[in-house]
Amino acid sequence: MAVKISQGLKLKQTQSLMMTPQLQQAIKLLTLTHLEMTDLIASEMVENPMLEEAQPSDNDHQLDRLEKENVELKSENFDEPTLVNKENDDFDWQSYIEAYNSNSSQPSMVGPATNEDMPNYENIISRGMTLAEHLEWQLRMEELTEQEIDFAMKVIHEINDDGYLDVSFNEILAQSRDIERETAQEVLEIIQRLDPVGCATENLVDCLLAQARIMEERSPLLEKIIREHLDELKNQSHKKIAADLGVSEEQVRKTAELLHQFYPKPGRLVSPQDTHYVIPDIYVVQVGGEYVVQVNDDGVPRLRISQLYQSMLNKNETEADKEANRFVQDKLKSALWLIKSIHNRQKTIEKVSKSIVRQQQQFFKKGPKFLKPMTLKNIANEIGMHESTVSRVTTNKYMHTPIGVFELKYFFNSGLGGKDGGVDISSEVLKLKIKELVEAESPKKPLSDQKIADLLSRDEVKVARRTVAKYREMLGIPSSSKRKVK
Incomplete structure (x- = not known):
């Protein structure tokens, strides 16, 4: 039986989902x-x-x-x-x-800072976060159990540079036997809502749906088009979509325009930067006993x-x-x-910065030990923006204050130690307390993690031994057995 083989060229026009x-x-x-x-x-x-x-x-x-x-x-x-x-x-x-x-x-949007307030830029350097680090930073502000955090970290480290999972959710779940599917699904959805919205999805449809769900005014029609008619939309088959959904072509066209706000490869919005010198975007100066925020317009024509x-x-x-x-x-x-x-x-940076200063008055007056627990949601709710926008604004932004230069991300910390009547403190303050206790310990009789937890409880900071161990490791402090001097 002869098989006829032919060659030919075909030109096919398609529409890609891209931001302008x-x-x-x-x-x-x-x-x-x-x-x-x-x-x-x-x-x-x-x-x-x-x-x-x-x-x-x-x-x-x-x-x-x-x-x-x-x-x-x-x-x-x-x-x-x-x-x-x-x-x-x-x-x-x-x-x-x-x-x-x-x-x-x-x-001009702001007045320039005085020469006395200008920082010395020498030796002030920074490195941008990777996508995984950026997601983990936000995740730490969510109220999750250690089991949920462990599963979330497994998910985050399976996300590629485009923001998609390299392995399926089911494969990750199969390797995490101590978490229920329903709970794991909730954790996945939390990650998908972090900035950049739409990461930790397995395909374009799920990625776009995640972004559609966080819109200020959700559009059921848009979500239905994404779920069921994405291929037709790529081919501009508005008439067919309209007939299938029982709406007008104009409704389909206007709804589809909302996709211009979405990003098909959200992971690309976050990429680690080379080490660079820091120029503060915000100055906080004390005027008449009040802390005033000034956005840095220097060099902006x-x-x-x-x-x-x-x-x-x-x-x-x-x-x-x-x-x-x-x-x-x-x-x-x-x-x-x-x-x-x-x-x-500039105005968004100013809004976020003013909100930070309002909520962290004790920090600016008394120093890092008085940093309050504060999440992206706290600021987002106060200024009427989405958490992902607040997260984006804090990326690689620095604030020059009377007590030093701080990355805006520094001010966002989950609360710890507030259970059973304990004092709720930020994770950064907990790190400082652990570091101080270790520095003051006897070299011949270093404090165990449990002993540190006990000492913290005297200050009404109630944390578990494993929490102390986690933050000790984050500080790069060895265990008590390795710190002991014979």
């Missing part, structure tokens, strides 16, 4: 260090001819005009940026820019729209002019998005 470059840029800005952000702005000013640096005498700023003119720049939740005239679809860019540049008068390119807007005499006008409008949208994103980054 503007949205990627907005999220990236949140995680960048101060130095990285200023470098990115400098690069954008080279790439986008619409951007130029305003001189102090110009007394203008992009952001006031966005609120006062009939223009909407959607960025509060990192949506796709669109510029809309509410009265006329044919937007008069020239009038907008002229009014904007002549009337805008918003001052105040941007404006290039006057040279303004003259190119709304010219319609020739096709060449129309083409140039479209180019300029695209660059203008990109420029306004960047300016709004920078402002959003």
